[in-house]
Amino acid sequence: MHTLEQLRSGALAGTRRLDLSCGLTELPEEVFALADTLEVLNLSGNRLRELPHQLSRLHKLQVLFASDNDFEVLPEVLGACPSLQMVGFKANRITLVPAAALPPALRWLTLTDNAIDHLPTELGQRPALQKLMLAGNRLTALPDGLQMAQRLELLRISANRLARVPDWLTQLPRLSWLALAGNTMAGSWATESELPAVPWHTLTQGPLLGEGASGLIYRVQASDWPQPLALKLFKGEVTSDGLPEDELAACLAAGEHPGLTTPVARLVNHPEHAQGLLMPLIPPGHINLAGPPSLQSCTRDVYPSGLRLPAPLALNIARDVAHAVAHLHQRGVMHGDLYAHNILIDPMHGQARLGDFGAATRLPMDSTTPRHRWLALEVRAMGCLLEELADHTPAPASTALHALAQNCLSPVPSERPDMTTVAAQCQALAYGFAA
Structure with missing residues (x-):
């Protein structure tokens, strides 16, 4: 974190990223001296209510964070910033999002935990838009113009007031x-x-x-349980994915599966009434397959540089995850966050487990939108994972994974296979290379 003294003394001249959290009520004039280099401006944790009209002078600014401030309106000056791609105003008091506040190059918009009840239809007229985080607001509908957002890949609309979701959403x-x-x-x-x-x-x-975003995980020993367990204590706050109680309900609906980190017991009688789930302790040796998306990658995970996965391991990961997701779909649960950073792998034994149900959704069994149309969205997420595995695996396994990925990535959702079919195909690939 930087200080005002550093900024005012000129010590930060030429910096590309500036982080200021010091009770600001207005943007310091000295920030504009960085106009020729500044790309990331983090103003989170201040007391700002507005931004100056000259913000557009920061012509190289690509990322602006202003979470945990006092904004009630998304500032219109954002729309005048020519290079601005990522905008984050989480946990303010925003009720109004003017169309003029949407930068032309907008790629990633986070408005989680505000009081927004309406979005401008012009949101769909931002052709680069890939990631839209709107959990914890008061939306009763999505603007029809959003169906024009043909590059939208990630959408968080949990914990709002939507009575229905438009059919066009499943056709993006x-x-x-x-x-x-x-x-x-x-x-x-x-x-x-x-x-x-x-x-x-x-x-x-x-x-x-x-x-994690929704809770703390502890190692515990239960007096009536033979093995140590992992306890997830939920924080009870709105996260970027939604509400902890929805995560808990999805975990319980998911049931047990060897490819999932799902609970074996439920915590009761916590002195502060916190909710919690007890899960098997992951054995030593498990690692995350990848890291979460970066500011640059936006919607795609970041893998270790130079990573090469042996073909048997890559194919086993694909098999285990596909079977786990197929199980969820059969139970009426959409994971919502099928990413490599939520997959733990055991390189020694060639096994994988999918975790983190923070974005999971229990789908209505009697919805007017058939469940397979919602689940086809997650098949595309599986296609992204298969594509990434292929990129880190030698031929000929990579060729086979790429071919399967392309079926899952079809731009026409109705043409994608269901997860049961994908799981069978992954099983056949893993068996074929092991034979």
């Missing part, structure tokens, strides 16, 4: 990662699994294993 040719739980849509839902209850007082809490 590149949409792959969708979260829409926590809306007011009527219907009967996938049934939640019955899990044993484990009281808080029977747990011995161990070290913190990790932290």
